[in-house]
Each structure stands twice: as structure tokens, then as C-alpha cells.
Amino acid sequence: MQKTYYDPTDLKKFGKISEWNEELGSKFFEYYNSVFKEGNLSEREKSLIALAVSHTIQCPYCIDAYTGDGLQRGITKEEMMEALHVAAAIRGGASLVHGVQMMNKVNKLEM
């Protein structure tokens, strides 16, 4: 039995997902590749967004992929860390902003 849920070598097999459903797999990868092409945002900016999102959703494959992608694009570690703090701030803020709900409830129930 596999000892861990995640195996780094599985990332290389991502494309095989299409083998069990060619139509949807192909559509997904076509969409995926289109998303990362230069548009109003540069490929570099999209790579940093992807890195930040990867950490938010805590996907080890994505972190691996977009750290490497960033290095290839000449993105510095300082830029990567700054992007992560944006993700952390939003994620932390998302918890904290629910405090308003808590405060509303407390205020409603307490005398």
C-alpha cells in the first residue's frame, strides 16, 4: 500500500487524467492552457497568482509546479513570498471577517 497520499511523481502523470475521459480531460487542458496565456495579465502575473492560489488551496502538486514555473520566469523568491502573504492575508481575513457574524450573534443574544 502507498504510504503517503501524495507522490511527487504523480504530478508528471497529470495528463493521464484524460485517459479515463478523453472529452472532458481534453476540454479541461485546453481551457487550462488558454487561461495561462498572456492576455490583459502577463504570463508572469498569472504565474504569481497561481502560486498564491496553490498555497491557499494547499495543493502540493500546484506549489511544486508554480514554484518551478516562477523560477523559470525569473520571478524572485522575494516576489513569491510577497504573493504568498497576499494569499495568507485574504485567507486570514476571511476567518476574521466572520467575526462580525459572531459579534452580531453575541450582541443579539446578550443582555
Added chain:
Amino acid sequence: MIKSLHKRNSELANSNKQVEFLSNGIFKGGELATFNNKIAETNQFPLRPKKLEILQINLGYMCNQVCEHCHVDAGPDRKEIMTKETMLQCLDVIKSTQAHTLDLTGGAPEMNPNFRWFVDEASKAGIKDFIVRSNLTILRANKKFYDLPEFFKNHNIHVISSMPHWTKGKTDKQRGSGVFDKSIKALEELNKIGYGMPNSNLKLDLVYNPSGAFLPGNQVALEKDFKKALHDDFGIQFHNLFAITNLPISRFLDYLIASENYEDYMYSLVEAYNPEAVKNVMCTNTISVSWDGFLYDCDFNQMLELPVSSKVKHISEYKEDQLQNRNIITSQHCYGCTAGAGSSCQGNII
């Protein structure tokens, strides 16, 4: 400053050990296809020369820098320097070759005591594109080199310089402390006399190679980022950026092994293998001459001491027609030139 593999008496200072290492492990058991088997899949083995375009001459392995990734294992301790006698033999060839480009490299070619004399003489041959690969810091290393930009200009030299990143941190980490500041100063000096300026005939190109175990990204995008950052931060301009893949030899191989990145890196190279790039690899249009006059298919084969497969082995016996009728020596390190958009001393090849 780190020391060269030779100075460290590293096992990898022996090129045979490098070739042996690259032939074993993941390539021995068939886990990854050998390069020769890979190119055979598209009937490209053995590689054969096309029209000779570039004569690349290594003036010596001595360098004022000791870069972590250097495939030459160059450094201040390397004493291999081309003699005037060998230079004279090279000049005979330069006068008669059909190659339109002469490419002087090292080490730091400027450190060869006969560098200026050689450039003077070679430029008389009327070579169309006369390249000197300068590490930039040599131009600021000592007062005796300060006038080199003017010297280059007077000989219409095409300057190609290494610049691994537009930030100080990444550059100094790969090339040594203080390299970034000196490189910027040297680029400013070159710009001042017209090198790298828009519409200028004084060509100034930069070479980017990754500072770690990863492949270079898109050359066009990197050039755009380099140009913006160097211009915004320092007012520096240049013409083209060449993105070059680090080949797994010499000090970069040593780094890959020590950092336990070797296998992953080789997988990356093999996965990025592009059969289209094979058609334009630089060994098909280049002859590389070592500091002691021996002939190689490319600079990398020179460092691995894999000589040309020809009866003509030395510049003193150079016969272009005969050399053109040879098989090119290829091995696993060649995956570095065929990954993605391909890689050569002139950057991408497709």
C-alpha cells in the same frame, strides 16, 4: 569565492569521470533513453555537420570569477592559456574559413596576455560577426582593462555578456559577491560609447542562464523583463537576451549531485526534449577550438574532452572539407541543447 573543481581536486575535475557518470545511473538501466537512442527515434543519429558558420576559439580557462554553474570550471587558478603560436595557427584558419562568425570565449578571454594582438590580427580577416564573450566584471577588474570597451568599439566587436538576473541577489549568488555591481558599471560604460543602444551597430547581447536546477523560461518574455528592469533601475540598454540551458557537466554537474537534484534535472531535460531542436543544435554549424588548439564539436564536448571524430584533430592540421565530413559526438549532456526551444551560445534555436 568558491574554488574550481581542479583546485578542490574533485573527482569531477576529471572529464572521464563526468562522461562515466552521465552514462550510468538512470541512463544505464534504461530508465531514461540515452541521447543517441532518443535522436535515433527520429532518424537523426548520428548528427552530421551542416554548413560551417561559427568558429569558436577558447583563449584559456583563466577567469577572474568562479561561477557556481561554470561548465568550463574556469577560475583564477586555471593556468591553461592559448599561446601565441597556437593563435598564429588559428589566424591561418580564420583567414581561409567559410565561417562568418568568430566567437572568442574563455574563461575570461581578455585575460590572455595576447588577447589584444590576436583581436587586432583576426579583425583584419574581415569576419562578418566578431564576438567576444565578456563576463563584464573583467572590464572593471583592473585599470589595464578599463579601456577595453573602446578597444572593442574600434574593432567593431560584438559583445556578448553573462547576466543571470536583473537583481543583485540572484546574480551574486551564482557569480560571486560584488559581481552584479561591477557588471552594471561595465554595462554603463558600454552603453556610454554606444554599445547596446537602439539602432546602434555596436552589438551588445546578454546571456541568461538559470541560477539553479531548473530550465530557462520563455526567452522573449525574459528579454522583456530584463530590458524593463535594467532600464528602469539603471538606465541600461542592450539588444538581445539569449536564454541558455545549463548543461549537466563540470561545476553545474557537481552542484546537481551535491544538491541531490541530478536525477530530477535530467528528467526535466529529457521530458522537455524537442526533436525539432536537434536539427539546429550548434554543433552542426560550429567548430570549437581549445586553448591548446584541439578541435571539438562544441564548447561542451571540449570540456568533456570528447574530440572531433576526424583525422583532423588539431588547428595546425585544419582542413575544413575533411572536418565537415564527420559524425558529431553526442551523449547525455546534449539533452541540454535540445530541451524546449533548444539552447545554444546564441540562445534559443527554434
